[in-house]
Amino acid sequence: MKTCSILSLLTMLLLIIVLSASANATTLSANLSVDDAFSLYLSTDKNMLGTFIGSGDTWTATYSYNGIPLTPRVKNYIQVVGTDQYQFIAAFMGDFTLSDTAFAFSNGTQFLETNTSSGWEVYDTVGGNPLVLTLADYYGSALNGSWPWGFRTEISANAYWIWTNHGMDLTSRYFVAEVDLTDPVTITEANLVRNTVTVQLRGASGTWGVLKVTANGMTNNYAAITPTNPVGPGIYTVSFDRLNMPIDTYKSITAEWDIGSPPATTTYSMQTGWWIVKGVIRHSQYNTPLESKCSGSPQQAWVFDSNCNFTKVPHGLNSNFMNQVVINGTGYSTNNGIIKYCPSTWTACCAAQRPKGATDSNAFLEVSIVTGSCNTKLIAGTSVATYPNPHGNTNLTDFLCRDTALLVTSSDTDQAVKTTQDWCKACSGDFRGTQGHIDDYSPSQACSGSLVGDYGNFWTANTKGENR
Amino acid sequence: MKRQLFFIPTLLGIVAFASVAALYGAEIQVPVNKDLFFNPKAQKPISLTLDDGTVLRTTGETEVSENFKNYDVVISRPGKLSVSVSIPNEIVQINSIIRAVGNQVALIGMVNGSVYKVVLIDVARYQITDQFLAYRPEPSPNGRFIAFVKFYPPHGYGPDFYPAGPSDFVMVYDTILGPSGNRPAGVNIDDKIDVGTAVYPTGVKTQDPNVGLPEADTNSVTGEFFWAPDSSKFVFNAEHQLKSAQTVTRIIEGKEVEVAKAEASLVLVDLTSPRSPGVKVFQADVCVGLCTEPLMSVEFGATGLKAQLGVGPKKRTIEVQYDQFTSP
Numbered sequence: 129m130k131t132c133s134i135l136s137l138l139t140m141l142l143l144i145i146v147l148s149a150s151a152n153a154t155t156l157s158a159n160l161s162v163d164d165a166f167s168l169y170l171s172t173d174k175n176m177l178g179t180f181i182g183s184g185d186t187w188t189a190t191y192s193y194n195g196i197p198l199t200p201r202v203k204n205y206i207q208v209v210g211t212d213q214y215q216f217i218a219a220f221m222g223d224f225t226l227s228d229t230a231f232a233f234s235n236g237t238q239f240l241e242t243n244t245s246s247g248w249e250v251y252d253t254v255g256g257n258p259l260v261l262t263l264a265d266y267y268g269s270a271l272n273g274s275w276p277w278g279f280r281t282e283i284s285a286n287a288y289w290i291w292t293n294h295g296m297d298l299t300s301r302y303f304v305a306e307v308d309l310t311d312p313v314t315i316t317e318a319n320l321v322r323n324t325v326t327v328q329l330r331g332a333s334g335t336w337g338v339l340k341v342t343a344n345g346m347t348n349n350y351a352a353i354t355p356t357n358p359v360g361p362g363i364y365t366v367s368f369d370r371l372n373m374p375i376d377t378y379k380s381i382t383a384e385w386d387i388g389s390p391p392a393t394t395t396y397s398m399q400t401g402w403w404i405v406k407g408v409i410r411h412s413q414y415n416t417p418l419e420s421k422c423s424g425s426p427q428q429a430w431v432f433d434s435n436c437n438f439t440k441v442p443h444g445l446n447s448n449f450m451n452q453v454v455i456n457g458t459g460y461s462t463n464n465g466i467i468k469y470c471p472s473t474w475t476a477c478c479a480a481q482r483p484k485g486a487t488d489s490n491a492f493l494e495v496s497i498v499t500g501s502c503n504t505k506l507i508a509g510t511s512v513a514t515y516p517n518p519h520g521n522t523n524l525t526d527f528l529c530r531d532t533a534l535l536v537t538s539s540d541t542d543q544a545v546k547t548t549q550d551w552c553k554a555c556s557g558d559f560r561g562t563q564g565h566i567d568d569y570s571p572s573q574a575c576s577g578s579l580v581g582d583y584g585n586f587w588t589a590n591t592k593g594e595n596r
Numbered sequence: 597m598k599r600q601l602f603f604i605p606t607l608l609g610i611v612a613f614a615s616v617a618a619l620y621g622a623e624i625q626v627p628v629n630k631d632l633f634f635n636p637k638a639q640k641p642i643s644l645t646l647d648d649g650t651v652l653r654t655t656g657e658t659e660v661s662e663n664f665k666n667y668d669v670v671i672s673r674p675g676k677l678s679v680s681v682s683i684p685n686e687i688v689q690i691n692s693i694i695r696a697v698g699n700q701v702a703l704i705g706m707v708n709g710s711v712y713k714v715v716l717i718d719v720a721r722y723q724i725t726d727q728f729l730a731y732r733p734e735p736s737p738n739g740r741f742i743a744f745v746k747f748y749p750p751h752g753y754g755p756d757f758y759p760a761g762p763s764d765f766v767m768v769y770d771t772i773l774g775p776s777g778n779r780p781a782g783v784n785i786d787d788k789i790d791v792g793t794a795v796y797p798t799g800v801k802t803q804d805p806n807v808g809l810p811e812a813d814t815n816s817v818t819g820e821f822f823w824a825p826d827s828s829k830f831v832f833n834a835e836h837q838l839k840s841a842q843t844v845t846r847i848i849e850g851k852e853v854e855v856a857k858a859e860a861s862l863v864l865v866d867l868t869s870p871r872s873p874g875v876k877v878f879q880a881d882v883c884v885g886l887c888t889e890p891l892m893s894v895e896f897g898a899t900g901l902k903a904q905l906g907v908g909p910k911k912r913t914i915e916v917q918y919d920q921f922t923s924p
Contacts, residue, residue, distance in 0.1 A: 347909040375908025407907060412634055412709025414751055451686055455707050455729070457752030469749045473805030501754050501761070513751060516816070517761065553762050554710040554731050554750050556818045556835075557890060560633070563907040564890075567709060567750070577708035578636040578688040585633075 152334045154230045156196040156206070156307070159282045160222025163187035163264075163289075164213040170196055171205045174304055175255035178207060185213070190282040198231055200332075204307040209254070210291075212298040219264035219289035220303055221272060221280070229330035229361050232310045240305060241287035250292055251302040263288050264295030315341075315396035316363075318381045320403045320591050321534050321545055323367045325352055325396075327383045331361045337387035341366050343403065344395070345376030358386075371540050371587050375563065377525050378403040404525050404590035407563035411535065411583040413570040414513070416498050416506075417452045419462045422575035424448035430491040431464045436478035438486065445490070452575055454489055458498055460573065467492035500550025500569075502529035508571035513550035515565070525590075532593050533566065535586040543586050564588070634709045636688040644693040644701065649674040650719055652701060654690050669693075669703065671719050679722040687713050694735045696771040700725065702742060704733055710750045713788075714742060716771065726775040728791035731764075732820060736827035741867060742769040743821040743830050747789045748806050762807045763814040765800055766832065767792035768867065795865050796834060798877050798924050812836075818860065819891030819905075828868050831901060833891035834879075835860040862891070862903060862914075864921045878921030 158168065158181070165185035171178020184191040198204045212218035226238035233240040233247050240247045243263075250261045263270035270289040273279035277289065292301055310330040317326040325341050339359050341352040350373050352366040381396045426444035445461060453459035454469050461467050470493040472479035482491060498506050501519040514527035521528055527548040535543040552567040559565050568583045643653040651672045667690060668680040683690075687705035691712075694702045699720040705713050707729070714733050716726040729747035736742070748762035769778050769792040775785040780802045783790045790803040797815050816835040823830045866876040889906025900917035 345909075375910075405908075414709060448685070454749070455686065455711055457749035468752055471805070471807065474808035476808070499754050500751070503754050517753075519754070550751060551753055551761060552710070552750065553748070553753075553764070553816070554745075556764075556816045557732050557820050558710065559820075559890070576688055577686070577706070580708060581635045581637055581689075582633045582709055 152228075152332050153197045153200055154332050155194075155227040156198060156204075157225045157227070158193045158196065158206070158222060159190055159224075159280075160184075160208065160220070161187065161190045161277070161280060161283070162208070162210040162221075163217060163219045163277065165211045166191075166220065167209045168193065169207040169209075170198070171207055172199050172202050174205050174306075177209075177254055178205065187277070190280045192282055198226075198307060200230075201309065203309065204231065206305040206307060207254070208303040209300060210303060211300045215298055217264060217266055217276075217295040218291045218298055218301070219270070219277070219295050220291060220301075221277075221283060221287050221289045223284040223287050224305065226307065228333045229310055230312075230332040230335070231307050232330075234306050234308070239284075241284045242290050243286075243288045244290060247305050248290065249304050250290075251304070253300070254302050256302065259292045259301070261290060262292055262294050264291040265289075266294045266296055270295075311394060312387065312392035313383045313385045313394040315381055315383050315394055318396055318398060319594060320368075320370070320589055321532075321542065321594050323370060323540075323542075324365050325367070325381055325383075327364045327366065329359065329361050329364065329385055331387065333361070335387050336360050337385045337391065339364060339366075340384045340386070342382050342384075343368065343373070343378040344380045344382055345374065345378045345405075347376055348374055349382075350374060350376075350378070369540065370536050370589075371538065373405050373589075375405050375407045378405065400524070401592050401594050402524070402590075403594075404592070406588045406590065408585050409564040409566050409588040410558070410560050410562040410585050411512075411566050411568050411588075412558075413568050413572075413580045413583050414456060415508075415570040415572045415574065415580050416458050416460055416466075417449065417456060417575045418460045418573035419446050419449040419575075421573055422446045422449040422452065428485060428490060430483060430486045431461075431467055431494050432470075432478055432481070432491060433494050436481040438478070438481060438483050438491070440483070445492075448575055450490055450492075453492060458495075459492075461492075464494060466495050466498055468495050469493075502549045504529075504549050506549055506569045507547070508569055509544075510546055511549040511569040512546045513552035513555065513567040513569070514548055515552050515555035517551040517553075518548045519551065524592075527566075527590050530593060532591045534589045534591050534594075536588070537586065540587075543584075545591075548590075560585075634689060634706055636706075639689055642690065642693060644695065646695060646701075646719070652693055652717075652719065654693070654703075667705075669717060671717075671722055673719070681717060681722055681724065683715055683724070684713060684727060687715070694739050696735075696739045698771075700771055702735060702739065702771065704735070708750070711747065712744070714744070714769070716775075726778070726785075726791075728769070728788045730767075732817070734821040734823065734830070736823045736830070736867075737825055738827040740771055740827060741830075742771070742792075743767070743823070743832075743865070744769065744792070745817055746792070746794070746802075746806050753807075761814065763797075763809050764817045764834075765794050765804070765806050765815070766796035766817060766834075766863075766865070767802070768795055768865070769793075795877055796832075796863055797836075818889065822891070822894035822896075824896045829864055829866045831862060831864050831891070831894050831903065833860055833889075833903075833905065834863045860889075861924075862916060862921075863924075864918070877924060879924040880916050880921045 164187050167183040168181040169178045210220045221242050223241040235246045244261050250259050272287045314328045336358040339354050342349040352368050354366050379402050384391050384393045424447045427447045429441045429445035430438050432438040470477035471488045518527050518529045531548040533546045537543050555565040570580050572579050645651050653670045655668045667683050670680050672678040686707045689706045691704045696702045701717050703715040712730045712733050718725045730744035733742050733744040746765040746767050753761040794800045794802045818833045818835050821832050862880045864878045889910050893904045895902040902915050904913050
């Protein structure tokens, strides 16, 4: 029994040692053909030939190599020395594949084929003068399958025969392609509305480490929910427990992959798309009442335009409707369009031109559109009004015009994404036990406020236009 | 019970209750139907029993209507038939009924998510004696005073209209004075806006315009009003827009960044001599330019007060001695 326990311990220890051993080296596979001959090398110095891999001297053949180990942790170079031996025409075609994401070609992927657009450079000799890379298209097309070479099934159908001077430089040429180390950790996306941070981990197969993702605020860092066990290379999408995210302005996200000392890290700056967490906010609602929805009897009323031309409304306006226009600021009248409360204490409200009987409570300014302080048309169900005034404000941590307000329910699901378009002066208070107050523009056209109750208390963040 | 639930320690709540009870007897109730929501669809009847046995009970909303429906306050006096008093139909939620001075009660209702209407009812005469629109009305613990922000339309301000928008005028309604005593000469007693004594900003008058003012002259009350337990004073945070020359900047990451276009002051209104001009207003500029956060709670002590400003990382507690408050 004791022997058995010791064996078990040794087995576990061995397993731990195997798991913590260094990752497998990245390898290269190559398929190539050269008209007429080539030598293939892999080097860590672009200007010196490296390890010889193989060679060929038959242009009708395709040569394949697998499992060529790259030198870890440094940049590698594929080197092909091609030579024309029998006059027309000179050309080189091939494709190259890396075994994992620890390295990448200059196109950012693990696969590279010959063409003139990316990945390849050509010189007259090793360490010599750079030349202009061209397709070997002296006879027309240089795509795999072209005459006189025919289609090479071992090589990508999208590969081209390349050389200099369209294949008419009948001499030796030195081709080189860079194989660079990749960033082990990259954040490709961070979106609070979708509640996702996408992290790409690159490395040799067998690389494992614990992944941590944090949102970096001005006064604290908040960890995302990440796998508790070590993870390997791949793409991971993590999320936050938003409801417990402290009130703060989060300007960047950091991902840390603990694959050694120091761990691999990256920081993703959110530029102006910050996450400004406001906490649980009371969302009251306001609306523009419709006169036809109001009970009550008509009473004498006037409307006037911006030039102070007063018109007595022939049959008057509904008394309750006028009362609501005073209280809400704006209303949809049945026959006179949109009207606004305009107290005589303000000079623009034509106090001097008012006819006898016209008062603040029965004389209203006609306007063509319901706008907020941002001077844009309010959209029912979408627009919100905030404090301080979003118009003319330069404090980026406040809600500014066109900033988006993300509303999240108590079960951490998105309730709505709304747009800041108006000012709610009264939202400087009346929080009702929450941490702030926003007034949401309701689609209701009810005359009475009884159908325009609070939208609710929601965890709210200013996502600065994210997913507008 | 907003103040007791969220802002003032239980002990202070007990002190406040004891203060009211001492004035009006042991049967005083302060029934409320507010706090977490403005939700007219789901309000329940509330009631208040006065020390002479008079019971006031409101009708709760039982159906939702796009139109207006009057709430009633049923007043039942000992030995007399119950009488219903119909309250103004734009009130769609009744938040509380507060015992005021004499035979009066103050009913605090809401007409929408931000705007309140305060209705004074004489329970002996079964009639409404006064009413006015307000923001954030906060009765004093003894029910005599109501601090509030003067009404202005909550929305409709834009660059082309009311360019500078409204200013918060802090008002006090004194239930001893009645409708005419709470309105300046020349203002009709039916007026629902130019009501109460203007106490802040200093120098403004009740009927002065509170919209369309130059930005530098506007004031905002950030947070709530907080009354001392003895109803002798209340405190609020007042934020003023700064003139551009006074804008506060800081060097952040090598760049000069505007961090404040406003300054704020804790304001203490002393109502020991409540009749204007006896009202004394004091101001403590304890964190100029940097404390524009809402006032969330106040604890009144013997020689000073402790105020909590802001939430989250901007939350701060400041202690101010009463002698730090000076005339503005």
